[in-house]
Amino acid sequence: MTGPVPELEDRAIACAKRLCAADRVLLASHIDADGLTSAAIAAQALERAGIPFETVFEKQLDEDAISAIADTDYDTVLFTDFGSGQLDVIGEYEDAGDLTPVIADHHQPADRETDYHLNPLLFGINGASELSGAGASYVLARALADVCSGSRAAAADGGERVDESRSSSEHRSDGGAVAESTGPTARADNRDLAALAVVGAVGDMQAAGGELHGANAEIVAEGVEAGVIETGKDLALYGKQTRPLPKLLEYATDVHIPGISNDANGALRFLDELDLELKRDGEWRRWAGLTSEEKQTVASALVRRAVSRGVPATKIDGLVSTAYVLSEESVGTELRDASEFSTLLNATARYERADVGLSVCLGDRGGALERARQLLREHRRNLSNGIDLVTREGVTQEDHVQWFHAGDRIRETIVGIVAGMAMGNAGISRSKPIVAFADKNDEEVKVSARGTHSLVRKGLDLSIVMGDASRAIGGDGGGHDVAAGATVPKGNEEAFVERADEIVGEQLS
Template identity: 80%
Template structure:
């Protein structure tokens, strides 16, 4: 069976065969939304293929983390949503015989090679915009389903698809599953990894979306491109929607209320404001048209107004009004778990656990939103420092290092924080190291920006390490090296964007 991304098919099958040959596998994954969905996809596929495994999560896959993984004495380690950028260190352990790596990742690879390396960048596919870590894991899961399905069960195992076992030595095929139902998680991962540029997913991601629709786990359509359509009451939906800033509504509680009260619609139920997801198609059309008209009347540029509408990705099996029904809200919920040291909760939600697990995730989400709000307020209040080509701030211990990058991205566009320069954020990691997160825009990327290359080179120049994607990247540098690091970053970004500034 041909997989969703033909260019990766041969490598995916090779990786799947290696996993099926393993007695047991250690699954190691990153902690953001893309990493959690990657882990969930891989865990589901391994379980269905009847391959014993254990799962571990790492905030950063540095030398110490890789050494810890090697110490677990697994012959096969599956890395998801990281591993490519650390292939130089991983390869040292591979050559030493510590383990055989299987990597499903989409980050820029280090200058090293290994046999079982599934990464879109190796096949001419953009890993920052066309296939996420969860997407790479999904491609692997599809291949694993085919390889495992072709592997006979032995010792009298009974098949459930019509085959029979007749005793010792008899063979039968395992129950067939193509793992297409996992496409929904891959879409959540891609959306969480900011790959829905221009309001929709592109490239190889589109094939995964098609799989999800065909499997009945995903619905798509043109809809209002605002965060919170499932869970936020209408006034809050409009007030907090600032990607397209509409004067008199955005960041204006009373203005949003006046706008809604002026519409000839029943937008309350028993005195409570309804949510966007609860509106009829006609009500949505009326509200959206009024919103566009308000934007036009307030002078919002047409290019910005276009951003009010995009493609929605809805998880069909989840109830209306649940944050799990919308891919964007689902990804935010996941970011609120592992970034606060509760990867087990996020993974559990991805694997279908509800009840107490989902309530714990929602509690973490409320805390996450509060921390983000406080972080954005801090950055906006204190401002950023502008160098010639970048802008930056140092949060110290006032913003958690696992969310400082999210804060930086969300603060862009606020007073004094330019959309025309990449933003670099620092936060204390421990007594010896500082976490760095950088965010750009797709517009800057089109002009030549590559933050992965910038942070990688600049961090190594000061004794640290880093990498990521062209539009978003991270690094760790020694405490006290921030000034030298910034000088290097500013120079490198200037070289990349020099002709544009």
């Protein structure tokens, strides 16, 4: 095997050999975009290797969830996009002979070792910015194609597509046809799965500075070679595939351009002044449908407007980033753009429909895709309402952090997204990490924290903040340096904030 990440190759092969030797496997995965793509990559790799499996999803891999997994009659459990941070608990069941864990994750590991643990952090690779959970699953998938070929009843052409329509169901094949444009070689060695790995990395906010780096970039290169990914410089605006041009510009707030951003009439006037055919049959065109010359005209005009309105040069540079396009998906759909694809997946998982997101990842372009789009519309409404709530009511400022408590007014599954999107609004600073609380149940509160890459460069590590502050009050948490979460006993929020504020102060001093 010549995999995309040489540092992980030996461990990936060891994990693949263990999976290949199993009679069947329980695949357990997280539910966000990175978790769903991780599961989809693993599911297709197991299918192609001829390894029977069942898929389950967990919003949080706590002790109850691990106990339930251990109580199944599966000897081998593949954890994707979680498991590392819970290895101390998983290890107890491993010691008791209840299961053999195989872990493909990128989160901070607990202080425990196990034989089949594929995590970039164990090999000097940053799991928050250089390799996502989906990336770890992809490295494992590449090893599976090599290790299991010929040793099991794996189809030479990569096998059939899987359709998982429930979040916990016995694995089955629907016999559906799979597009062969990637060619048999890319499917046989699983390089075609690089597209999902890129979606997972983008969804995990790993495209720092508008581009994927490190091991992620190596996976991108394999996807390009396999014909499933196209890259190139493009406007760094969300919605280039699906939003009408006026809405694309109006909602482009990462780089605020006075007179266009958050200004529907201003965006219309800006476009009307351009000597371009920006409407067809009475409908506004989408960015993805413009020619290269038309895109250049719009981009140049945007830059001129930004300069004339005093936008700093460093901000203007942020108008351009690397685009990651899934070349096998239809132009003008959410699935064509890695960022829009990941948002669609997040919308399914946050509303307890991980099964829908998985089905979309596995190729369902019918009912599952339409249901995902419905969930996305609901998700956007809820995000908008949540951001309006936080902006209107404001946040509480401490010395080193800022925070708000949404109670039951924002779903605990999206409160972290709301917090991150609200940063920079009136009264909400981007110079401090933001901590958000939302009710999880009658006894527990979900805590989500978001920072910026600039703060991370200064020493911020929210994984440590969430973990230490939550455990100090009888909870638990973790995640990444720029985004992390925890669950704490209700009534202890102020004590949590006090401890989190101390830790952030120490990190940034």
